[in-house]
Amino acid sequence: MLDAPTSLAYDLVLALTEALRTPAGGGAAVAAIALFTMGVRVLLLPLSVMAARGARSRARLAPQVAELRRRHRDDPEALRRELTALYGGAGVSPVAGCLPSLAQAPFFFVTYRLFVSTTIAGHQNLLLGHTLLGAPLGQNLMGVLAGGPFTVPALAFLGLFALLAAVAWVSSRQLARAMSADAPGGPVLRLMPYGTLAVAAFAPLAAGVYLLVSTAWTAGERAVLHRPAPA
Template identity: 60%
Template sequence: MSLFDVPVSLAYALVRALTDGIGPVAGPASATAAIIVFTLLVRLAMLPLAVSAAKGERTRARLLPKVQALQSRHKKNPQRLQRETAALYEAEGATPLSGCLPMFAQVPFFMVMYRLFRSATVAGHQNALLAHTLLGAPLGQNWIGLLGGGLFAPPSLVFLGLLALLAALAVWSSRRAARTAPAGAAGVLARVAPFGTVVFAAFAPLAAGLYLLVSGTWTAVERAVLHKRIVAPAG
């Protein structure tokens, strides 16, 4: 028995119910709409984490001049710079990676969506969600598996559009992270991590890619709102 069996079964029941409920309105796109609603529910549940991350960002922005001073003072001694920076954050009750908490918390949900649309059967029954498509692209198929039909075939174009949107979100997130990212490996991780979604989406089922796109869009809007209401006032 897999660790994901129960979560996948629960997600299957929820997405099926949403698909059936949205069906009369969304028609052939009902499963896609259900995935969008599922993702929005997940992100809504994680809103407290996002608020906490925004407060952490406000603290990091306030400490940035002190961090830059330490970097200038100890630029020839990386070990001491790391110790001094860690001590500064600890004294303020902050952490350089606190802003990544919502992203890390989503990993289990992404894995459940991935497994759901990679499983031919769920709880011993045929996975009816695999019969659904988005503009002709199967929700259970990945982009690499579709390349045999041609790079510019309609199903492949659906993925190319998805990857382009994810890349745009990754660029936005990376540039934003660079403003407050600390020096060293932690800062590099904060700037590079957003591009991981593009790689995942190329190898993941279309449904999982849609999850990443909707979640990434939510993040962009959420951060803009929280930055205005929580982070900006500290300046």
Template identity: 50%
Template sequence: MLAFAPINGAAGAAYHVVTGLADLIAPLAGTTATAAAIVLFTMLVRLLISPLSWAQIRGQQRQATLAPKLRELQERHRNDPARLRTELATVYREAGTTPLSGCLPALLQAPFFFVMYRLFTTSTINGEGNSLLAERLLGVPLGQHFADGLGGGAGLVFLALFAALAALAWLTSRRMRRAAVPADGPAAAISRVLPLLPFTVLIAAAVMPLAAGLYLVTTTAWTALEQGVLRRFVVVPAG
């Protein structure tokens, strides 16, 4: 499913980036150099899309300032769903935001995640042997899946991975619930589901190779830190 030209080409480029980073930090990281390179690769990806994160925070803050007005509209038109939808749409349009603003950064990361999956599930990259499959983290192959077994230290590694992802998912979900604003119609249903989405990383980590799990941990931790920092400095102009 993932073996098509765009992903293959991107996987080839990512392969050179990851191996290059691993070679660069090998004197310091030793046998964990490739795992550390995956973390650095993920950070580079997040830096690349950081302007979108600023836009995401601005959108979320605009939504927060609209919350009192949206609640007032819901109370006023609670018996007239059609009028309520129209009024809510007008408010969002005038504010330059939507109930689902902020999803773009997460969507843009999907291709990088698929590339990481490709890197550690295929024996060849651009027709050459994939040396990354031989790399390990604490003795566990980076291409190993949770279902492959938990012997040889894999149990502890995957336990730490799932524990970190669960904690980060809980923090992210709590932040999303606190930032939620009133919505109506399909947007309301989506708004109720969105706080549950952070926990899907646990499912992904259970079926993806360990390397992809490292990507998930790093990008989720980056998001949590980024949200905390940017909210202190991004100010939405009044009106």
């Protein structure tokens, strides 16, 4: 049995699908998922603004952080205390940048559940009847490839992956510009945007659409909210 938030999301996405059936035709459900995703991101926009402010504050503290790391490179406990005091004194949370990603995770899982459940509240899940270029929105890549790698449904997934890879490339470059060359874990952080490709390979096509819209939104937010402040 699905919980209330998932049932509410189902009613919303289904209503959007019906409203978009005339202008979007067979792509009504995909358009509804995109609108649902954008609605989620608008809802979480205050957290994104807070994260951007925190990032600018941490950038101002970067020289002091580097000095503390140099001074206490052999004493991790002293470094932790000094960093905590520095961030606390400046009113900066070192984890504020993670809040938007953490907050939207439940919405992604709700979208995932919408397209893996055959029934919702005891009724047939009507969303499972929708497709994108013949690929069922509830199907994953492995299921589509079972019919052949060069079918139209398989090409729908390949197109989604190409778009996800393009957004991941933009996001990786944005992270590279925002981080110093010697930032701890820098190479790993710059590779993280490509993780969406691995998730999309096993998630339903609808969840991949959610990921595409959400990560593109994130890249746009980063370009606007994290742009360098004028001197």
